[in-house]
Amino acid sequence: MRNKLSRFAIPYVVWMALFVVAPIIMVVIYAFTSANGGFTLANFARMGTYGVVFVRSFKLALIATAICLLIGYPVSYMLSKEGDRFQRIAMVLIMLPMWMNFLLRTYSWMSILENNGLLNQFFQKIGVIAAYNSIFGTNIKYFHMIGTPGAVVLGMVYNYLPFMILPIYSVIIKLDHSLLEAARDLGANTFNVFRRVILPLSLPGVLSGITMVFVPAVSTFAISQMLGGGTQMLLGDLIEQQYMGGAYNPHLGAAISLVMMIIVVVCMWVMNRFGEGEEQAVML
Amino acid sequence: MSKELIRLQNVCMAFDDELVLDHLNLYFNDKEFLTLLGPSGCGKTTTLRIIGGFATPTSGDVLFDGVRINDVPPYQRQINTVFQKYALFPRLDVFENVAFGLRMQKRPDPNNPKKMVKIPEKEIEQRVMEMLEVVSLKGFERRKPEALSGGQQQRVAIARALVNRPKVLLLDEPLAALDLKLRKDMQIELKRIQQQVGITFIYVTHDQEEALTMSDTVVVMDQGTIQQIGTPEDIYNEPKNAFVADFIGESNIIDGIMVKDKVVKMYGKEFPCLDGGFAENEPVDVVIRPEDIDIVPVEQGQLIGTVTSVTFKGMQYDIIVDFRGFKWLIQTTDHCPEGSRIGIKIDPDGFHIMKKSQYSGMFGDYSSFSEEYDELDDASLTLDEEESGDAE
Amino acid sequence: MRKNNSLFNRFFMVLTFVFLYAPIALLIIFSFNAGSSNTVWKGFSLEWYGKLFSNRIIMQSVYTTLLVSVLATVIATVAGTFAAIGFFAMRRKIRDPLMTVNNIPMMNADIVTGVSLCLFFVAFFGLFQKVTGTRLTLGFGTLLIAHIGFNIPYVILSVGPKLRQMDKNLIDAAMDLGCIWMQAFWKVILPEIKPGIVSGALTAFTMSIDDFVISYFTAGSSASTLAMTIYGMTKKRVSPQINAISTLLFVTVLVLLAIVNIREARQERLAAKKHI
Numbered sequence: 001m002r003n004k005l006s007r008f009a010i011p012y013v014v015w016m017a018l019f020v021v022a023p024i025i026m027v028v029i030y031a032f033t034s035a036n037g038g039f040t041l042a043n044f045a046r047m048g049t050y051g052v053v054f055v056r057s058f059k060l061a062l063i064a065t066a067i068c069l070l071i072g073y074p075v076s077y078m079l080s081k082e083g084d085r086f087q088r089i090a091m092v093l094i095m096l097p098m099w100m101n102f103l104l105r106t107y108s109w110m111s112i113l114e115n116n117g118l119l120n121q122f123f124q125k126i127g128v129i130a131a132y133n134s135i136f137g138t139n140i141k142y143f144h145m146i147g148t149p150g151a152v153v154l155g156m157v158y159n160y161l162p163f164m165i166l167p168i169y170s171v172i173i174k175l176d177h178s179l180l181e182a183a184r185d186l187g188a189n190t191f192n193v194f195r196r197v198i199l200p201l202s203l204p205g206v207l208s209g210i211t212m213v214f215v216p217a218v219s220t221f222a223i224s225q226m227l228g229g230g231t232q233m234l235l236g237d238l239i240e241q242q243y244m245g246g247a248y249n250p251h252l253g254a255a256i257s258l259v260m261m262i263i264v265v266v267c268m269w270v271m272n273r274f275g276e277g278e279e280q281a282v283m284l
Numbered sequence: 285m286s287k288e289l290i291r292l293q294n295v296c297m298a299f300d301d302e303l304v305l306d307h308l309n310l311y312f313n314d315k316e317f318l319t320l321l322g323p324s325g326c327g328k329t330t331t332l333r334i335i336g337g338f339a340t341p342t343s344g345d346v347l348f349d350g351v352r353i354n355d356v357p358p359y360q361r362q363i364n365t366v367f368q369k370y371a372l373f374p375r376l377d378v379f380e381n382v383a384f385g386l387r388m389q390k391r392p393d394p395n396n397p398k399k400m401v402k403i404p405e406k407e408i409e410q411r412v413m414e415m416l417e418v419v420s421l422k423g424f425e426r427r428k429p430e431a432l433s434g435g436q437q438q439r440v441a442i443a444r445a446l447v448n449r450p451k452v453l454l455l456d457e458p459l460a461a462l463d464l465k466l467r468k469d470m471q472i473e474l475k476r477i478q479q480q481v482g483i484t485f486i487y488v489t490h491d492q493e494e495a496l497t498m499s500d501t502v503v504v505m506d507q508g509t510i511q512q513i514g515t516p517e518d519i520y521n522e523p524k525n526a527f528v529a530d531f532i533g534e535s536n537i538i539d540g541i542m543v544k545d546k547v548v549k550m551y552g553k554e555f556p557c558l559d560g561g562f563a564e565n566e567p568v569d570v571v572i573r574p575e576d577i578d579i580v581p582v583e584q585g586q587l588i589g590t591v592t593s594v595t596f597k598g599m600q601y602d603i604i605v606d607f608r609g610f611k612w613l614i615q616t617t618d619h620c621p622e623g624s625r626i627g628i629k630i631d632p633d634g635f636h637i638m639k640k641s642q643y644s645g646m647f648g649d650y651s652s653f654s655e656e657y658d659e660l661d662d663a664s665l666t667l668d669e670e671e672s673g674d675a676e
Numbered sequence: 677m678r679k680n681n682s683l684f685n686r687f688f689m690v691l692t693f694v695f696l697y698a699p700i701a702l703l704i705i706f707s708f709n710a711g712s713s714n715t716v717w718k719g720f721s722l723e724w725y726g727k728l729f730s731n732r733i734i735m736q737s738v739y740t741t742l743l744v745s746v747l748a749t750v751i752a753t754v755a756g757t758f759a760a761i762g763f764f765a766m767r768r769k770i771r772d773p774l775m776t777v778n779n780i781p782m783m784n785a786d787i788v789t790g791v792s793l794c795l796f797f798v799a800f801f802g803l804f805q806k807v808t809g810t811r812l813t814l815g816f817g818t819l820l821i822a823h824i825g826f827n828i829p830y831v832i833l834s835v836g837p838k839l840r841q842m843d844k845n846l847i848d849a850a851m852d853l854g855c856i857w858m859q860a861f862w863k864v865i866l867p868e869i870k871p872g873i874v875s876g877a878l879t880a881f882t883m884s885i886d887d888f889v890i891s892y893f894t895a896g897s898s899a900s901t902l903a904m905t906i907y908g909m910t911k912k913r914v915s916p917q918i919n920a921i922s923t924l925l926f927v928t929v930l931v932l933l934a935i936v937n938i939r940e941a942r943q944e945r946l947a948a949k950k951h952i
Contacts, residue, residue, distance in 0.1 A: 004857050005847075009762020009774070012755055012828065016777050019825045023792035024780070026799055075692050078685045085941070092933055093693060098886045099929040100700050103906045104922050107914050108699035111706075111714035118702070118715055161696070211783070219785035222888065226910055236787050243791065243893065254795065257788045264783050338848050358851040365852045371845035375867050388854030448853065 027261070030254030043255035050238055050256075057235040060149055061218035064156035065164075068213045071157070072164030073206065077198070079165075080172045091169070094162045102159050106226050109155055113145040113227065120145075147229030155223040156213075163212040171205030172198065204271075211267040219260055235260065289314045289451065289484055290335060295344035297330050297508075304330050306508040308344070312452070312486060317478050319487045319495040322505035323531070328488045331505075332454050335486065336365045359388070364445035365454040369461055370437045372429040378440050379425035382412045385448040415443040418477060435466045442477065452484045459494065471497050492532045496520065504528050525638055529571045530647035536612045537648020540570040540637070548637055551587060551608065557635035569638040571648070574602070574615040576634030585627015591620050604650050611650040700926070707919035714916070724920040731917055737905040738921060744816070744891075744901065745884035748823035753877040755824070756831025761865065763832065764839040782829045790893030793822050797894065814896025822894040823884050830883060831876035838872030839865075885925075 034040040047054070079090055097105060112118045120142040123129050133139055145151055175198065183197045221236030228234075235256060242253030290312040297305035305327045312318055320328040333339040334346060337358035346354050353361060364385070372381050386408045390400040416422050419439035429437055438458060445453055455474075459467045475498050478485045489495055495502050496516040504511040504519060504527075512524040523529035526537050540550040545560035550570055562568060582588055589607040600615045605626065620626050681689075702714075707725070711718030728734060763771050763778075781789050794814070801812045846868065850860040888903035895904060906918055 005765035005861075006762050008758040009766065012759035012762070013774060015755070015825070015828075016774070019793065019796070019821060020777055020780055023789075023796035026795040027788070027792045030795055071692060074685075075689055078681050078689055081681050088937065088941075090689075092937060094696070095882070096930065096933070097696055097700060098882055100703065100922050100926050101888065101903050101906060102886060103888055103903055103910060104703060104914075104918065105699050107906070107910055108703045108714070110910075112699065112702065114715065116715065121715070158695070158699070161692075215783065215785050219787045221787065222907065236785075239787055239791060243794065250795065253791060257791045260785050260788050264785060264788075268779075268783055336848075336852065338851070357856070358848070359854045359856060363852075365849070367845040367849055369843060369845065371843050371849040373846065373849070373864060384850075385853035388859070444853065
């Protein structure tokens, strides 16, 4: 019986071979060849010239991931302490923004952060800018926000925060309450229960969240283009340019993609070492 | 006795490279209550799954009424199963669970034998209600399984299987999930149902008491082979080797030498017994049941030992007595304080002599008394192990 | 342990939700703006909603988005359910490596998935032209394949646990009671895993609607999803018509989710009552 059922997977295994494995092989082939088809390592060597982009991508993505964790963990923890009804609604509310296309939401941030955008208008109205000018002796009309690394990080945090909250929340909610009671019984105070029981047990969710935020953040191109105003080029932009932009060079693009894939593999490897990979299963 | 119904011939079963059943030969008679008894991983559940058609033996034959049924799928066998943890369909109510098998059935139309028709609704209802009556569950038709107690779920599972009028009912540790009191009631209930419907029950358990209470025939298994087949009395009174002696009830198993027929020597002393048929001076295992030992004053004792622990059991005391480093379990109604020296006397019919086997020396010493009890009672633990072993 | 978040904690949570919803609220507000600016309020108007329906580019891309999302969701849900059952029935040794491959599209950066598919399609089309002489291009077909591809893992991910929670003997029990294995699948497995299938389909649809990056690399120039149209506009200026269509979509989803949740809650309450 069970053997017969396992045949159900055969079509999908063929599908994976065609549309998952084969495309990755294509990336590897492109990464190690030049335009005329010969083997080369030049694509990787050329990446050196984009060192700045690599460093910037990692820096911004790491900052964004850290902020997501700092907001996401407490929110998940607090949510888990609320009533069932509240929790269910909150979970829907966290997923819901995804139904408004992320480009549009990011665009909305543009209009908030612009030099004459809503935030600056607001600051002007309540006199923050005037106060700033009088304190520091400057004469600015607005705070410069758009086109800065900070704006890009903000965009990342905004877009990927749900990916941090969901896995952490679903791990915390499944914690065995008798464990927490046992810890209390054994004399741990609230802080110690959190530090010695909840935190270590929720680690798989945290790692899953970190991966789910870091990977898209380090590879984004739309956010950096919209909020970075073209001054904050990231790895994603670099790849995009090799295919869609003026600097058409699919071989270099493939090489950078390959590097990014390796980053993902490392992330997954770290995750699998710490927690059952299954914890990702709880995403929705 | 009644006629043979199922026969397993040289059945072997291997998962990956691990041999789970090793050339099993076994037959099952019509209308008997047969129990496969053994510790987890002994192959009893696998044997049941082979009979039910959920597993195909690696080699060997399964015969049903003389016909080879190795490749007959479960739904074409006149055999039904009561599963571990019942496997009731959670979305169907009691009535629909019981009716499930009938709704799947097709049979020749009485007016037109070439046409296959479903069982008419009226008959289904009648048969389901009849069966619910047998298992005393009338009035529960519209309940969902989750709204039933463990014992009631158990009855639904039995009714669901029996309503199809199988020739054989397989029961896979059906009482393991129930508490002790309910388990005892259900043992009697199962025996009653078996007698009422008059078909073969093949029952799998690791609980020796369950096996002895209900069965006509007990098959003791270990490591994929049959250790002994017999009536509960035979198995208890005449265990074939140290494994059986230890697994069924409590036994002190001592190294001895069969001096000649009806005389066994242990601790350097000769004792009269009733067994014979061994070679002269053949080394043997001597089984002495704890209840067959009489405590006597030291001067009258055949053997003299020191009491090392006393446990009150209600009806009797379980005392552990050290005889020159080998610890015996003795059940007595006399109170002997810890540390006291006592003599014991064993009547000739209290000795049971067994040939040496691969199990000699592994069982029958009560140096680690309490753990031995735990092992036998811990049903849930062994259950899970067995299940995971079969799943792969 | 439970309950009793301090006022400060509640405030922190509310702040997070404000952060998540402020930009969305702005978009919705400015979809009713009389002017075309996203920053200066010129009074209430439904102008953009009216213009929206005569804008062929936007309507076409909405149509493409919905079509590809619905098709991809349906196909991925069916395929993913069957695949999950197949994986479930496999031995660990075979299943584990396959699951790793299955996880790749989920874990990989979208851009890498997009690029790899793009390279694959282009290479395949080259080969195809050499053999048959017919020229294929990126378009709706490749877009659909890409969407199905990244949706299936999510379906498997939500169906898999339901299968594992199921009593493994249920299938045997069904067979024992006369089901052939196809019947066992329909009558026993499917009802048990239905909640997983539904939530898998919902996730898949959400992913499809929200996707931009993978579509961007696989749709070519002939097909354009709403996200791609928006991206094209962000380089210049985004028309408030986009705000309007997004508001419509968002409100639709909001209403649907509210209905589903209220119904679920009511059913649970009913079920709870029955138990007592």
